[in-house]
Amino acid sequence: LPEYAFIGRSNVGKSSLINMLVDRKSLAKTSGRPGKTQLINHFKINKNWFLVDLPGYGYARVSKKDKKTFQKYITEYFLKRKQLVCAFVLVDIRHEPQPIDMEFMEWLGSNGIPFAIIFTKADKLKSGAIEKNVKAYLTKLLASVWEETPPYFITSSSKHLGKEALLNYIEEINQSLNPNDL
Ligand code: GDP
Known part of the structure; x- marks a missing residue:
């Protein structure tokens, strides 16, 4: 099935957005604690596609080692996953373009x-x-x-x-x- 990946900086509102799309409040955990989503999670939607929840990037309090691991997962996923159709990059509307x-x-x-x-x-x-x-x-x-x-x-x-x-x-x-x- 086709996959659509969701990714963005920690705390950008990714879990909340996924909950809105998936319509089941308990599915992706939201919290005031950034960096909580740490693995690649698949949510099957309408029986015909997968919403893929990728780890947040760029959160300062994550250790260097964790950052490397995240990066490796993300890179591999994007470069190798045949099912990936489109990536959605989440950005907080309040901020100017972030490097x-x-x-x-x-x-x-x-x-x-x-x-x-x-x-x-x-x-x-x-x-x-x-x-x-x-x-x-x-x-x-x-x-x-x-x-x-x-x-x-x-x-x-x-x-x-x-x-x-x-x-x-x-x-x-x-x-x-x-x-x-x-
Ligand atoms: P994640 O770390 O990207 O998964 O972000 P979360 O979904 O956990 O949200 C981070 C914080 O932003 C939480 O305090 C949310 O309540 C808040 N938040 C998320 N989406 C919205 C939104 O659309 N509007 C407002 N006002 N706050 C939001």
């Missing part, structure tokens, strides 16, 4: 891995500020390697925003896939 996120997207791009951006915690900003921060990311991406900006989604797990758009996007890709490729 670690930019680097990661550039790495995905240079390895030919399709990705989309999910902006999280949209309830925390007014629409003007949301537009400004989204634009900052897209402009920066255009300035680096790409001629086209990736698809993006604006979400809020606490206000339950962006779920339909995201799930529709995934379903649309699923329908265009050739089952023999997976």
